Amino acid sequence: MTITTTDAPKSRIDLTRPVLWLFAAFMIVLIVLPLSWLMVYAFTDKARHPTLQNFVTLFTDPSFLDPLLTTAIIATTSAVICCIVAAPIGWLVSRTDMPGRQIIRALVTASFVTPPFLGAVAWELLAAPNSGMLNQLYRYLTGAEDPLFDIYSLTGLIFVISCYTFPFVFVLVANALDNMPGELEDASAILGGKAWTTARRVTIPLALPALVAGALIAFLQAMTLFGSPAILALPAGFHTMTTKIWSLFQYPPKLELAAAAAVPLLLLTILLLQGQKFLLGRRGFSVVGGKYGAPRPVEMKGWRWAALAFCLFVLLNPVFLPYFALLNAAFSPNATTLVTPSTATLHNIVFVFTELSSTQLALKNTVILGASTATIGTILALVVAYVTTRRVIASHRLLGFLATAPVAVPGIVLGVGLFLSYTRPPFVLYGTLWILLLAFLTINLPSAYQQLQAAFATIHPELEDASRILGATRLQSLRQITAPLLRTGVIATWCFIFIGVMRELSAAIVLFTSQTKVLSVLIYDLNESGDLAAISVLGIAMLVITFAVVLAVNRIPMFGGGAGARLRNS
Amino acid sequence: MKGRKLSRRDILQGSAALAVGTVFASPVRAQAPEPVAITSALVEAAKKEGKLIFYSSMDLPVGEKLGKAFEAAFPGVSIQIERSGSERLFQRIDQEFASNIRAADIVNSSDASHFISWKKNGWLMPFVPEDVAKHFPDSYRDPDGMFATSRLWLSSIAYNTNLVKPEDAPKSFADLLDQKWAGKMVKGHPAYSGTIMTATFQLVRELGWEYMEKLAKQRVMQVQSSTDPPKKLSLGERAVMADGNEYGIVLLKEAGQPVEPVYPTEGTPTISGPTGIFKTAQHPNAAKLFQAWLHTRETQQFFSDFTAQYSVHAQVQSKPGRRKISDIKLMKEDAEGVEKMTEEIKTRYARLFRV
Missing domain, CATH: 1.10.3720.10 (MetI-like)
Known part of the structure; x- marks a missing residue:
């Protein structure tokens, strides 16, 4: 066996620990801050005096x-x-x-x-x-x-x-x-x-x-x-x-x-x-390990x-029928009338893309937020998953808990928590895309973390240990050994978060402002005024963007590979 | 007092003067600024800013059409319309101002009482367009020049002509309580829509909460915006609209949809939508230009023709073939009354309708 990492000794100082502590601190701020504000508000009155009155109201008012x-x-x-x-x-x-197993998988992904x-x-x-x-x-x-x-x-x-x-x-x-x-x-x-x-x-x-x-x-x-x-x-x-x-x-x-x-x-x-x-x-059934x-x-x-x-019949409900209804409404003068070649109109599409003044902004914001949340979220989840599966620092359990905790917080409540946290110094982020980024990051972290943790669990630490014994630092062995093995999981997680951002409405609805509107909020607003045709056009545009991005990301050669990843972490 | 038949003159001078004029006049009466015409200097200043953010509750196709007309009139100034229900916009503006976010340049609300709060807070910028000074009745402009009523519209009853025969259609709000309409009506929500808030206030004043209590037992389909009931009606989702924008119904009817407005015998709730500029506008000149342009005779005429709403501009003619507002029995507006009752309406309404 040849030692390939001959340049290893030049970076003897292991920066891993400080970097990891930095991540941990970030996680704590990210999750603990909004939750603490929530708790403060839940247990106080308007003047911030401690009270249980909120809960009395909650459990007595029908x-x-x-x-x-x-x-x-x-x-x-x-x-x-x-x-x-x-x-x-x-x-x-x-x-x-x-027959058609891959098609069924793709259709489930579509739903x-x-x-x-x-x-x-x-x-x-x-x-x-x-x-x-x-x-x-x-x-x-x-x-x-x-x-x-x-x-x-x-x-x-x-x-x-x-x-x-x-x-x-x-x-x-x-x-x-x-x-x-x-x-x-x-x-x-x-x-x-x-x-x-x-x-x-x-x-x-x-x-x-x-x-x-x-x-x-x-x-x-x-x-x-x-x-x-x-x-x-x-x-x-x-x-x-x-x-x-x-x-x-x-x-x-x-x-x-x-x-x-x-x-x-x-x-x-x-x-x-x-x-x-x-x-x-x-x-726990240990089914992974060995061939x-x-x-x-x-x-x-x-x-x-x-x-x-049977499968196709089930998928009629989340995919075929709704997509058909949206397509029909997009081209129909009357949202629930079956469109015919003679009644088909481009009016709705023209309206959404040339007259509706929020479309461009919402599209831009959504794509920016989707891509940046997915990238940052994947990195964050990757680090936390690494720390918890390899038990790198003492408080790895806490870190894992923090990464999972947001799953317990409904998006809309997290929205309030973030609103309470980031409308006051030192972090005044309301009105910027940053607060939405934080919200989407927090909401998607648990699933991203679970996914990557599962991916890490399938890779034996022996491989990393071997690399480190041969002189690589922790970061080097991560980059050279672990990363390539995780490629599929990482791509899947990225897509997962991107889709999560597109789907997210509950926190965005609390946190958006006119300049930081996203597609989901725009669609929600349009629904309140009953503009179903415009929703259909925007919804289809949203789906097209999502599919295009997911496909494109799966084609990116990453960590030296270009293999496709599906929405699963096998 | 029950609703009585009002002439146009009455509306313009009487009722609303009480409602709007006395309320908006502050104790110490500041001088309204000098009226401003659209000058080339104003246009140039607006173009330099290049952009305008307009918070409005107008039905989206209507609002965007207005925006496009403005952009066409002044190339180089683009307008972004932030549409939502007025009650939601009110909450959002409050939230944004509290966080020092001054995104909104100019606002048009369908709940005139909002301007009482904003004026009280000192958030509005005094600005009087020339046309407002010359052609707008005192009752529809703030004495201190903080805002002017840009549009007037109604919240009426309506029905789908495919589902209801004209002779069976409800004639009054009282008719809506008939068992035969149970499960067949749609209405907007006063905690979302300023139009519905204003209309609910007038209905409660004229008919009492008992009316709302009985209506709530009719299994009414609850939507949010007052722009939605006309659309649900034209889709045939419900046969009767218990409240919602009359102008939406008129426009849909003119477009050949099977809907017909009904002006209830008790009177039709009337809503005025003032427009005002925020002191903290990021694009103050564009906002002034828009405010001046919006209240010109040409724009008001175009707006009332195109949107089937009504203008209080003295020189605007109603479009031939459309019903004149003077022919409709109206309910009185009372912005101050709405402001006092907002909380009660929201709470009691939520209890009655359970949403």
């Missing part, structure tokens, strides 16, 4: 209790629906010989890329009880009076939320199944286990942690989502916790109550994360096409 209950129902049912739908699709795509608020608007076009296109079709076919669907209802909202939350479960389940060693199933089969026994005794238990984690993420997503409820719940005549919190910002803003209303969500999240640890804590054979795909035989039809 106008707060109802949304709390509604949110619990939405989060639970959405999580269950997501698991029921995502687990079989994940299994079919990962472990069977169903992940679709911002939930855009999906909600699209479903308004499709299933508003009277004007919705599906209901029009139903009435036309059956002559019925009553609508088939009413999207302005609790079930309608749960349906739309599930449509855009199930990809989270899918990714986790599919990844777990992709990485599962085939030998274990083979062993079961060799020992005489029938297909069902193998599934029950081996496959399902191995996939269960991923499914539980997925259910949890779906629950949290549904609980903290703002866009879909804001668009569908108000016309339906009810509030969820997030829309209720948003309504507390109406003039005069009741920030103390808003902060207090966030506390139950925060506690519930922490409780759930602990519960997950308790349930799965001692059941395993690829799992054998299950032969579906005659069921292959039925399985594909």
